[in-house]
Amino acid sequence: MAPDYEFYTDTYYGNKIPEADFPRLCNRAESYLDSLGCNLSGLPPDKLSMAICAVAEAWQTNEQGGDVVSQSVGPWSKTFAAAKPKTNEQRLADAARLYIGPCASGVRWV
Template sequence: MVYATYEFYQEGFGGDEIPQDSFSRLAKRSSEYINMVTFERAMAFSDDNDLLKKACCAVAEAIKINEEGGGVVAESVGRITKNYAAGVTNTPNEEERLSIAVRRYLLATGLLYLGV
């Protein structure tokens, strides 16, 4: 089950980072990640506020960033350049990036609860 469509990504989520030809693959991987971290409880979740759709889009964007090698480590604007040394940055690693994206929308739903 894929939780979001490209139409929702653009209109409901306001996304513009993922091209249409890549969205289906990324949304599928994102939905698989959501199912994993929710122990597949997401499939039966009543989503009146589109939280699963939004989480799917956010995780898809995080997966895209991970596939591209992570966040920006060097940036130049005109003659101004910023570089960050490895290990001295606050940039999240791949798993942290996915976790932050899914928690932003699903933390208050109880779907991520690990207890009994």
């Protein structure tokens, strides 16, 4: 069951996703987690909800074009740089792995 916006702000302490976008991003996050083929039914509900929130934020970052590399408004400037930019898939898997472990590494057994 997907977390609600109150869980996102009060338990996960998220502040990146506007309330109007939260249901859509959670839906995508749940679908992504289901696609990993992990046994998510064994996770504690709060841990699964945290994973959904993390992946929802990563999904939002992907939709926005990736991580901020440079931003400026007048004299104010902000830059985030990584040694190697993450792919959309890496960003989602890293967010999921934080809460569900190595199953989110992208390895799928057939």
